[in-house]
Amino acid sequence: MCGVGKVYLDRTEERMYDGEFGETVQQSMEILVALGDIYGAERMVDISSAQVSGVSYKTIGDAGLEYLEDLRARGAGVKVASTLNPAGMDLQRWREMGFSEEFASRQIRIVEAYSAMDVMNTCTCTPYLIGNVPLRGSHVAWSESSAVSYANSVLGARTNREGGPGALAAAICGKTPEYGYHLQENRRATLRVDVECELSGSDYGALGYITGKIAGEGVPYFTFNGHPSADDLKALGAAMASSGAVALYHVDGVTPEYMEASPDEAGESITVDAGDILEAREELSTTDDDPDLICLGCPHCSLDEIRRIASFLRKNKPACDLWVCTSAAIGSAASRMGYTDVIEAAGGMVVSDTCMVVAPVEDLGYEVLGVDSAKAANYVPGMCGLDAVYDDWMNLIRP
Amino acid sequence: MEVDCRVISRGKGRGPVLVSTEPLSFLGGVDPGTGRVIDQKHPLHGRSMKGKVLLIPGGKGSTVGSYVIFQMAKNETAPAAIICLNAEPIIATGAIMAGIPMVDRPSEDLLGLLEDSMEVEVDAEEGKIRF
Numbered sequence: 001m002c003g004v005g006k007v008y009l010d011r012t013e014e015r016m017y018d019g020e021f022g023e024t025v026q027q028s029m030e031i032l033v034a035l036g037d038i039y040g041a042e043r044m045v046d047i048s049s050a051q052v053s054g055v056s057y058k059t060i061g062d063a064g065l066e067y068l069e070d071l072r073a074r075g076a077g078v079k080v081a082s083t084l085n086p087a088g089m090d091l092q093r094w095r096e097m098g099f100s101e102e103f104a105s106r107q108i109r110i111v112e113a114y115s116a117m118d119v120m121n122t123c124t125c126t127p128y129l130i131g132n133v134p135l136r137g138s139h140v141a142w143s144e145s146s147a148v149s150y151a152n153s154v155l156g157a158r159t160n161r162e163g164g165p166g167a168l169a170a171a172i173c174g175k176t177p178e179y180g181y182h183l184q185e186n187r188r189a190t191l192r193v194d195v196e197c198e199l200s201g202s203d204y205g206a207l208g209y210i211t212g213k214i215a216g217e218g219v220p221y222f223t224f225n226g227h228p229s230a231d232d233l234k235a236l237g238a239a240m241a242s243s244g245a246v247a248l249y250h251v252d253g254v255t256p257e258y259m260e261a262s263p264d265e266a267g268e269s270i271t272v273d274a275g276d277i278l279e280a281r282e283e284l285s286t287t288d289d290d291p292d293l294i295c296l297g298c299p300h301c302s303l304d305e306i307r308r309i310a311s312f313l314r315k316n317k318p319a320c321d322l323w324v325c326t327s328a329a330i331g332s333a334a335s336r337m338g339y340t341d342v343i344e345a346a347g348g349m350v351v352s353d354t355c356m357v358v359a360p361v362e363d364l365g366y367e368v369l370g371v372d373s374a375k376a377a378n379y380v381p382g383m384c385g386l387d388a389v390y391d392d393w394m395n396l397i398r399p
Numbered sequence: 400m401e402v403d404c405r406v407i408s409r410g411k412g413r414g415p416v417l418v419s420t421e422p423l424s425f426l427g428g429v430d431p432g433t434g435r436v437i438d439q440k441h442p443l444h445g446r447s448m449k450g451k452v453l454l455i456p457g458g459k460g461s462t463v464g465s466y467v468i469f470q471m472a473k474n475e476t477a478p479a480a481i482i483c484l485n486a487e488p489i490i491a492t493g494a495i496m497a498g499i500p501m502v503d504r505p506s507e508d509l510l511g512l513l514e515d516s517m518e519v520e521v522d523a524e525e526g527k528i529r530f
Contacts, residue, residue, distance in 0.1 A: 006405075027495060034407045034491040054463070063431060063466035066473060067496060163462035165492045 007036035007177055008043045016173060024076035028169035035166055036177030045178045049081045049134055050171035051127050051142035051151075052119055054164025056088035056358035057107040064164075065106055068113035071168075079174035082119045083127040085144045085164075086300070087111055088360060091123065091328070091353045098364050119171065123353035124327030126234065126300040128155065131329075136256050139182055141170035145247070146299045146375060149237030152248040154230065156256035158182045161247050181248055189221035189250060189261040192269035197277060198225050201392035204232045205374030206280035207272060208239025214270060217245045221263040223252040231302055238299050239374035284377040284390035291370030291389050294318055294348075294396045295356035297325030298373035303333050306350070309393065310339035313346040318397045320370075322348030325355045362386055370396040402528040403506040404482070407491050410500035412480030413520040416513050416530075417451040419443050424460025425467040425493065434476030452519045453478040454509060458490035468493030480521035482509065482528060502526065 009017060017033060019026040032044065054060050088107050089099045099107075115121045122130060125144045128151065134140045136156035142148045143162040151157040160180040162170065170176040180186055193211055211220050220240065228236070228251065240246035250261040296309065301324055309324055324343055326334070331352040334340050340350045356369055356376055362384040370389045371377050377390040389396070421442055423429070428438035434449035458464060468490065471477035481494050486503035494501035500523035513519065513530065520529040 030408065030495045031492050034486065034495060035488055037405065037407070038486050038488060038491060054466075060463055060466055063470035064463065067466050067469045070469075070473075163465070163488060163492065165462070165465050165496060166488065169492075 007033055007041045009033070013044055013175070022075070024071060024074050025172060028172040031166060031169040032173055032175060032177055036179065039177065039179040041177035041179040043178055044175045045139045045182060046174060047080055047141050047170055047176050048138045049132050049140045050078065050167050051083050051085065051132060051140070051144055051147055052114070052164060052167045052171060053085040053143035054168070055085045055110060055114070055123065056354075057103060057110055058088045058358060058360050060110070060164070062106070065110050068110060072113040072116045076117050076172055078118045078171040080171060081132060082171040083122050083124070083132045084111070084114055084119050085123070086125055086355050086358050087123045087353050088358050089354050090351050093351070097351070100363070103360065119168070122327055122329060124300050125355070126302070126327065129300070129302055129330060130327055139176060141167050141176040143167040145241035146234070146238035148247050149241045149249070150234060152181055153237055153250065153255050154233050161245065187248060187257060187261070188219065189263045189266040190218035190268065191215045191220045192263050192266045193220050193222045194269070194271045195222060195224050196271055197274040199228070199277070202281065202372050202374070202390065203277050204228065204236045205239045205372070206277045206284065208236040209243045209284060209374040209378065210272060210276060210280045212240035212242065212244030212246050215240065215244050215246050219261070220246060220249040221252065221258070221261050221266060222249065228254065231305055234299050235373060239378075242375040242378045281390060284374055285388060286381050287368055287387035287389060289368050289387065289389070290319070290399065291368045291396065292320045293361065293366040294320060294322045294370040294393070295325065295376065296323065296372055296393050298355050298357060298371065298376040300355065301326040301330065303330050306330065306334045306339050307337070310342040312394060312397065313342055313348065316398045317346045318348060319399065322397070323351045323356070324348060325351045328352040356380055357383055372396065400512070400530055402509065404502040404526050404528055405504045406523045406526045407483070407486050407503055408494040408499060408501035409523050410498065411520070411522050411524060412452065412500040413518065414450050414452050414479040415516040416519045417443065417446060417448050417453050417478070418510065418513060418515050419453065419455040420510065422457045422459040423455060424458065425464035425489070426461045428460065429467060429471070431467050431470040431474055431476060434471060448478045449476045451478050452480045452482065452521055454482045454513060455490070456484045457487045460489065462489055464489045465493035465496055468499070469496040472497035472499060480523070482521060502528065
């Protein structure tokens with residue numbers, strides 16, 4: 001190979017790059033080498049799983065559809081366990097939800113192209129809740145920003161924020177260039193965040209919103225009064241990955257790498273109090289109007305979150321439409337537990353495979369979305385052109 | 400003249416050079432049907448990159464831009480080759496997906512040496528730019 005600043009390839013990787021394993025492996029290896037060169041990686045590492053974004057037809061359009069069908073026709077297939085990000089609609093119930101045939105047929109073709117390459121069409125941003133669970137210290141190539149944050153921070157796996165095509169190339173080769181969060185030296189804290197107040201519900205999203213804006217691409221280290229749950233951390237990480245580009249954080253005494261994070265050497269530190277949280281919660285709402293759709297499950301709900309929502313809905317009915325977004329796998333468990341029936345009896349819906357950010361909700365006639373996710377509140381106004389009301393889900397359902 | 404550079408996407412391409420002094424987002428910035436720059440704020444607004452050697456500082460915008468470059472190749476509206484001063488992931492990935500030869504980090508100041516429409520060859524096998 002020629003030129004300066006080239007990533008080192010071993011014998012097998014050279015052969016992949018030179019086309020001995022076929023054209024799609026060659027092209028994918030070229031993408032990984034280019035990314036490695038751009039980011040200054042010294043070598044490739046083997047990955048144990050991939051998580052691929054670029055699924056919603058609303059996001060990738062005809063250009064993405066054409067590429068995936070082309071790749072499929074050339075016989076591409078993945079080498080490691082790979083799961084798919086949410087699609088632009090519920091793959092089963094799109095018709096009754098009002099999605100157009102035109103949108104649906106293209107969305108289905110995208111998902112089919114991925115399935116043919118063996119990317120599991122589980123369509124979720126929380127693959128770690130349904131079996132794509134990387135072990136501590138393992139290298140993976142994930143692309144959904146909230147899942148990247150969870151994998152790095154809560155599970156202790158190692159991934160950068162991959163773009164969709166990069167994650168797919170990594171899945172096809174079973175490798176990724178070693179730079180960024182794959183390297184120990186980049187996993188140390190850069191910002192200390194001392195949280196002085198007790199937090200509950202949507203406070204975690206508000207905290208993430210504040211922290212992400214300050215941290216940027218940095219690594220926050222939190223000290224809390226109480227003990228956050230896994231679902232709290234899911235919301236916190238998603239918020240920081242949307243208001244900033246945070247791919248990794250640590251929580252004192254909680255997350256697996258906090259002892260190696262060297263918070264005392266973090267260059268910056270902030271304290272967050274109840275007033276800051278309240279201010280952020282207000283900033284995340286763009287209107288005082290009542291929502292006409294409450295959309296929960298950004299990131300996708302865990303079974304326990306659905307259990308709590310169902311339990312509340314036994315005594316309370318939402319004043320407007322209600323979506324509880326999750327994966328098909330968790331949705332099916334919720335049906336078996338009877339939670340889906342309870343939610344639907346109250347006028348809500350358990351929606352699989354999609355969410356308010358990647359579905360074209362603006363085409364379904366809604367104007368104001370009620371959300372308990374700071375990530376959703378951050379993206380809905382820009383990506384859907386709708387207003388957002390940010391609050392705890394209980395307050396949204398029973399205003 | 401021959402200038403050294405780094406290979407990003409292998410292959411060879413030649414054509415008249417189209418010089419962009421500003422980064423460009425392919426998503427929303429370029430019409431894949433015609434190959435024309437449609438970003439009204441971009442200095443190349445209205446110009447077509449079809450069959451040209453695109454010289455650009457780098458890319459910006461959404462990663463969906465990579466798919467747009469692929470779509471341009473399918474539509475035969477893509478540039479014949481791309482030279483970036485410093486490659487970034489969106490254009491690099493798109494060029495490889497689309498089979499467009501691409502190099503970066505030229506060893507000479509190309510913005511000073513190349514004028515619009517000069518005939519340029521990008522040899523992204525040997526890592527050379529010739530004009």
